[in-house]
Amino acid sequence: MSGEIKPTLLPPENLAGPALSAVTMVMTFLACLALGCSILADRAADRWLARATSAISVQIIETTQLSAEDQLPAVLREIQATPGIGTSRILPRDDLVALLEPWLGTGNIGEDMPLPLLIEIIPAENAKLPTASLSARLKAVAPGARLDTHGRWRETLEGTARALELFAALVLAMVTLATATVILFATRAGLLANEEILNVLHQIGAHDGYISRRFEGHFVRVVSLAAMAGLAAALVFFYALGGLIAEARDLNFLIYLTPLPLAAIVLSWQVTRRYVLRNLRAQL
Numbered sequence: 001m002s003g004e005i006k007p008t009l010l011p012p013e014n015l016a017g018p019a020l021s022a023v024t025m026v027m028t029f030l031a032c033l034a035l036g037c038s039i040l041a042d043r044a045a046d047r048w049l050a051r052a053t054s055a056i057s058v059q060i061i062e063t064t065q066l067s068a069e070d071q072l073p074a075v076l077r078e079i080q081a082t083p084g085i086g087t088s089r090i091l092p093r094d095d096l097v098a099l100l101e102p103w104l105g106t107g108n109i110g111e112d113m114p115l116p117l118l119i120e121i122i123p124a125e126n127a128k129l130p131t132a133s134l135s136a137r138l139k140a141v142a143p144g145a146r147l148d149t150h151g152r153w154r155e156t157l158e159g160t161a162r163a164l165e166l167f168a169a170l171v172l173a174m175v176t177l178a179t180a181t182v183i184l185f186a187t188r189a190g191l192l193a194n195e196e197i198l199n200v201l202h203q204i205g206a207h208d209g210y211i212s213r214r215f216e217g218h219f220v221r222v223v224s225l226a227a228m229a230g231l232a233a234a235l236v237f238f239y240a241l242g243g244l245i246a247e248a249r250d251l252n253f254l255i256y257l258t259p260l261p262l263a264a265i266v267l268s269w270q271v272t273r274r275y276v277l278r279n280l281r282a283q284l
Contacts, residue, residue: 020186020219021226024179028230028264029237031175032257036238038168039253040245045161056131056149060117063144068117071142078137079119084127091118116144179264183219183271190215191279198280212276216269223268227261 060068060075072090079088096118097109109115123129135147191198201211235254242249 023182024226025230027179028227032234034168034171041164058119061144074141084129086122086124088121187275208280219272227264
């Protein structure tokens, strides 16, 4: 009859269901979170590095013989004589105060506090500045001048980005291991709960591949639905995050998250198949 419901060979109550679904959904969400945050961090690092690479600065401090203002004209002449410089500007005192307030506290920088002069230099497009020679010339004409190419800051930022990528890879590895372990125990519990049925199937001549496919089909269905739910939750999370973080507003990075549910399905299929076949063969 076309409307007849085909009975299930392995009773659903003897197989893992809600618990496995919940764990798989959470693990998929965490994997998407780790990968997505790693991509966003890499985006932010690239943007910050591009800004740091495209700008250098000259700091002029007061010396025992000359004030910063006395050294400024000579510094500006050397900057203007350097090929490859697009624009340069002297940062107003208010901008310097805003830069220092996070470290010294709001309202603690008075008018009597000596602040260095800071000149921001933007290289011309595709130009490579002779920073070494410029630094030497500045030192020669202004002993209180120091050229800062932000090299140390770039190294720190690059190191942080690499650390975040390593952390994301570690989280993905741990999530994969935890998911495989949960599927393994769920499969083991299913084998024990259906031991009598499996014995009957063996006695009537059912081969191991036939029995294994019954388990594989069940766990793949459970993991598929749960993994897609975890992906959907991650998509909603990153969509909401786009209102807070600039890097998350361009949602094309979400395409990189879509293989994760497929990876969970393949993992479930392989773990279940290998474990069931190994145990069935051990019983012969």
